[in-house]
Amino acid sequence: MPRLFVHFTFFFFTLTALSGVWMRFVPFNPTTSIPYTNVLHGHSHLAILGWAFLGAFIIFLSVYWRTIRQRNQAIALTMMLFFTSLLMFAAFLYQGYGIISIVMSSIHIFVEYWAAVFIIRQLKIQNEVPKSGLLFIKASLLTLVISSFGPFSLGYISANGMKDSIFFDVAIYFYLHFQYNGWLYLFLVGMFIILIHSKNIFIQSSYISYGFWFYMLSLFPGYFSSILWVDLGEFGMILAAIGSIGQWIGVIFTLAAFKTIWGELARHLSKFTITCLYITFLLLFFKSTMELGLISPTLANLIYDTRSIVIGYLHFTLLGFVSIFILAQYQILNIITTKWLSILGFSIFFAGFLLNKLLLFGQGLFQWLDFPRLTFDTSGLLLASGLLLIGILILWLSFFQKNNNRIVNH
Numbered sequence: 001m002p003r004l005f006v007h008f009t010f011f012f013f014t015l016t017a018l019s020g021v022w023m024r025f026v027p028f029n030p031t032t033s034i035p036y037t038n039v040l041h042g043h044s045h046l047a048i049l050g051w052a053f054l055g056a057f058i059i060f061l062s063v064y065w066r067t068i069r070q071r072n073q074a075i076a077l078t079m080m081l082f083f084t085s086l087l088m089f090a091a092f093l094y095q096g097y098g099i100i101s102i103v104m105s106s107i108h109i110f111v112e113y114w115a116a117v118f119i120i121r122q123l124k125i126q127n128e129v130p131k132s133g134l135l136f137i138k139a140s141l142l143t144l145v146i147s148s149f150g151p152f153s154l155g156y157i158s159a160n161g162m163k164d165s166i167f168f169d170v171a172i173y174f175y176l177h178f179q180y181n182g183w184l185y186l187f188l189v190g191m192f193i194i195l196i197h198s199k200n201i202f203i204q205s206s207y208i209s210y211g212f213w214f215y216m217l218s219l220f221p222g223y224f225s226s227i228l229w230v231d232l233g234e235f236g237m238i239l240a241a242i243g244s245i246g247q248w249i250g251v252i253f254t255l256a257a258f259k260t261i262w263g264e265l266a267r268h269l270s271k272f273t274i275t276c277l278y279i280t281f282l283l284l285f286f287k288s289t290m291e292l293g294l295i296s297p298t299l300a301n302l303i304y305d306t307r308s309i310v311i312g313y314l315h316f317t318l319l320g321f322v323s324i325f326i327l328a329q330y331q332i333l334n335i336i337t338t339k340w341l342s343i344l345g346f347s348i349f350f351a352g353f354l355l356n357k358l359l360l361f362g363q364g365l366f367q368w369l370d371f372p373r374l375t376f377d378t379s380g381l382l383l384a385s386g387l388l389l390i391g392i393l394i395l396w397l398s399f400f401q402k403n404n405n406r407i408v409n410h
Contacts, residue, residue, distance in 0.1 A: 001065040002075070003399075005058050006335055008082045010396040012050035013323075015089070017389040019043040024382040034093055041101070042092035047318055049108055050085040052184060055326040057081065057115060059191050060122075062333045063198065068122055077111070077118055084108045102155065109148045116141040130197045132208045136190030139216050143182025150175030166230055173226040180317050181247065182219055188325045189254065195332050201264045203257050211254030218246025225291065228300035241295045251288040255281055269331075270338040276328035276346065283321040290316075306367055312360030319353055319388070327395070341398040349391025356384040 019039050026036055061074060068074055088104035095101060119141060123129055153171045162168060193203065222243025224236050232240070258265075258281060266274055290313065294300045303309050327346065330336040359380045366373060374380075 001058075001061050005061065005078050006330075006399060007396075008078070009051060009055045009058055010392070010399065012046055012054060012085065013392050014389070014396060016043060016047045016051050017385065017392050019046070021382070021385040021389050024378075024385045027378050028382070035096065038093050038096040041096055042089045045092060045105065046085060046089045048179060049105075049112075050089065052318060052322050052326070053112070054078075054081050054085065055323075056184065056187050056191070058335075059188075059195075059326065059329050059333065060119060062335060063191070063194060064122055064126065067126060069125065070118075070122075073118065077115055080111050081108075081115065084111055105151060109151060112144060112148070116144055128197070130193055130202070132203060132212065133190045133193035133197060135209075135212055136186045136193065139212070140183050140186035140190060143178045143186060143219065147175050147178035147183060150178070170227050170230065174223060176314075177223045177226045178219075180314075180322075181222065184318075184322050186216075188322065188329070192325070192329060195329060196261070196265065199268050199332075201261055201268060203261055205257045205260045207253045207257035207260070211250045211252075211257060213250075214246050214253060215250025218243045218250060222247050222291075225294040225300070228294055229304045237295075244292050244295050248288045248292055251284060255285060272338040272343055272346075273328060273331040276324055276331065279350070280321060280325045280328055283316070283324065287313075287317055287321055302368065303364075306364045308360045308367070309364035312357060312364065315353075315356060315360065319356070324350075335399065336395065337398060339398070341401065342395060345391050345394030345396075345398055347391070348387050348394060352384045352387030352389075352391060355380060355387065359384065 020043060023036065023039055023043065026032065057078070061068070061078070065071075065074075084104060084107050088101060088108055091098070091101035091104050119137065123134060123137065150171045150173075153174075154168065157163065157165070157167050157171060193208070196203075220243070221239040224232060224240035225244045228237070228240055230236075265277070269277075294303065303313075327336065331338055331342075336342050359374070359377050362374060363377055
């Protein structure tokens, strides 16, 4: 696989972090030619559709590059993902939610459909794809398509003058739920199963099957837990509870399945990679456990009314679980080395992540308790963003220094 593709992912990761630093610097220099909301929209879209989507897709390409028959199509698809994401980011900086950014976002969705079809077709010609991994991948692509219904509905909602109504936020949460909890979770778990299978590490436990079905069947009612701030009535609350508890059980079964092979993983993988996987699964457990708190409408309203908690949760998921899982799989694929420069970069990145979470969740807790606001939270969040950016740049540098070959081999 061309090394340029990996550079694309680190470029988006860096650009996402850089825009994050810019937003944290705004309180110190409010006068800027680019509106804050424009950067915010560009930052969030690039994080999900640029770094996370392309990063996950590159894992797939790296695993199957030697057996992919339509390599020209794979190259064209990757280039389309890169340029549509980049143009979408530029459009949001230029005009926020406007005709150009909406058009580019819509084009990106159709490129995602193309990627989904491409992945399915490639998996059909592979001889040794573990059934559990294939199950997760197919479900992830289904939820990827389902998630796109949210953005498409925003056009209808806006055209009918309902942009300030609850339907607009409901559509956004629909998209986020099926992106984070659907597509990204399922795809990354599926690719991890496929990756370890390629190293002759097999999950024999039936826990992985239980984990998938509990999670998948609960994913749809689980959406209601994201919108409990809307008056859903008793039936909606029951669905939200079933979804949240079912997803949590699914995650527990999946983690239990991974625990059964932990010894083999430790023998085959470096201590650094094992540490990253341990952090990944720990974050997944905490993420799923936190979501149980949304079952209570009172607590759900309190959470969604506290901006720092919402931002903290989104970062916890995307910056924590998703990003670290991608980086861990990059290590398994030997895209990122496990030498000192990579360890340094990840350590700085993780320090920034922990500081970011401490301050965001601390802000929310202080607000709930009616305590005075932390005097250093603004500068602390700027420092955290800076650490994240520095860590990502060092990780990118470690990939630069790995070797000078034009091809990434697995």
